[in-house]
Amino acid sequence: xxxITQTQPGMFVQEKEAVTLDCxxxxxxxxxxxxxxxxxxxxxMIFLIYQGSYDEQNATEGRYSLNFQxxxxxxxxxxxxxxxxxxxxxxxxxxxxxxxxxMLTFGGGTRLMVKP
Amino acid sequence: DGGITQSPKYLFRKxxxxxxxxxxxxLNHDAMxxxxxxxxxxxRLIYYSQIVNDFQKGDIAEGYSVSxxxxxxxxxxVTSAQKNPTAFYLCASRDSGYSYEQYFGPGTRLxxx
Numbered sequence: 087x088x089x090i091t092q093t094q095p096g097m098f099v100q101e102k103e104a105v106t107l108d109c110x111x112x113x114x115x116x117x118x119x120x121x122x123x124x125x126x127x128x129x130x131m132i133f134l135i136y137q138g139s140y141d142e143q144n145a146t147e148g149r150y151s152l153n154f155q156x157x158x159x160x161x162x163x164x165x166x167x168x169x170x171x172x173x174x175x176x177x178x179x180x181x182x183x184x185x186x187x188x189m190l191t192f193g194g195g196t197r198l199m200v201k202p
Numbered sequence: 203d204g205g206i207t208q209s210p211k212y213l214f215r216k217x218x219x220x221x222x223x224x225x226x227x228x229l230n231h232d233a234m235x236x237x238x239x240x241x242x243x244x245x246r247l248i249y250y251s252q253i254v255n256d257f258q259k260g261d262i263a264e265g266y267s268v269s270x271x272x273x274x275x276x277x278x279x280v281t282s283a284q285k286n287p288t289a290f291y292l293c294a295s296r297d298s299g300y301s302y303e304q305y306f307g308p309g310t311r312l313x314x315x
Contacts, residue, residue, distance in 0.1 A: 090244075119302050129290060131245075131306035177244055181302050187252055188233065188302055189260065192244035 089113065090178050090193035098199050099168045106153070107163040107196045109178030115139075118182045120161040121190065122152065125175040134176075137161060165198075173200045204229045206307035208293050213312045215287075223278045223310045225293030231305070232298040234276040238262060239290040239309075248291075251276055252298060280312065287314045 091110045099105035111120065122134040137145045137152045145152040153162040165172055175197050179190040206227045215221045225234065233252045237245040247260030251270040265284025270276055276295075280287045290311050294304040 121303070123306075129292075129309040129311070131292060131294075133303050133305070136303060179245075187235075187250045187258055188296060188298070189235070189247050189250060190245075190304060192237075192246075194244045195242075 089191045090180055092176075092178055092193040092196050094196045095194075096197040096199065098201055099165075099172075100201050101170060102167055104164060104166045105168055105198065107165070107176050107178075107198065109161045109163065109193060111159050111161060111178075111180050113159075113180065113182050115182045118180055120152070120154070121179040121181070122150070122161075122163045123177045123179060124172075125177060125195070127174070131177070135163070168200045170200050170202060173198060206293060206295055206305060208291075208307040208310050211308065211310060213310055215312070215314050217314055218282045219314075220279055220281050221287075221312065221314075223280065223291055223293075223312065225276045225278065225307060227274055227276075227293075227295045227305075227307075229295055229297065229305065230273070231295035232273070233296040234270070235294040235296070235304060236260075236266075236268065236276070236278045237292045237294065239292060245292060248278065280314075287312060 118139045120137045124132045135147045135150045137154045149166045151164045175195045177195045178193045235250040236248040239245050249268040251257035267279045292309045293307040296304045
């Protein structure tokens, strides 16, 4: 079974509007962490935001927030006030406790396109 | 400036040749990782190393080899045994004592014909 599922291969959003990118995960660990990375066309992976499974508050970093619903095993990324520079691939990833190397498992990604 | 460098950005090789991709970091991170990305897909872990002179296989290690002789360097060799080596390769590092975030290099796009 897929550990990280991103069901939206591609999405459009109008500039200045908010957009939600979906991510569901599957783990039997009680302790885990969820990440979102942005990958522009140049290829580098840019860390956006992190949510620990025991964090009581949803993580926020500037225009990025993570809508963490533990019972539903979802960790959706919300981008407020979209900008043209937000057009990129976005990846959700998970780190599980039973993972000595702190390896990340990535989802298949969502391509976000911001329209002017 | 601290960071991770991967060179070259683009690499071309003939089938049957081994090729080594470099990854250097000056972040003083203990852990380093190699990922492979195919077009339109997520990243898959090839190898990782948590400390000098030690490394572990990831999900798709077949046809690849690594070494970790120095803390700052983690080169990846794509051998002729790798059946489909054309891909984008990303190196990452992590400060094992501080956070879970992995910092990524700019990547190397390998094309084998």
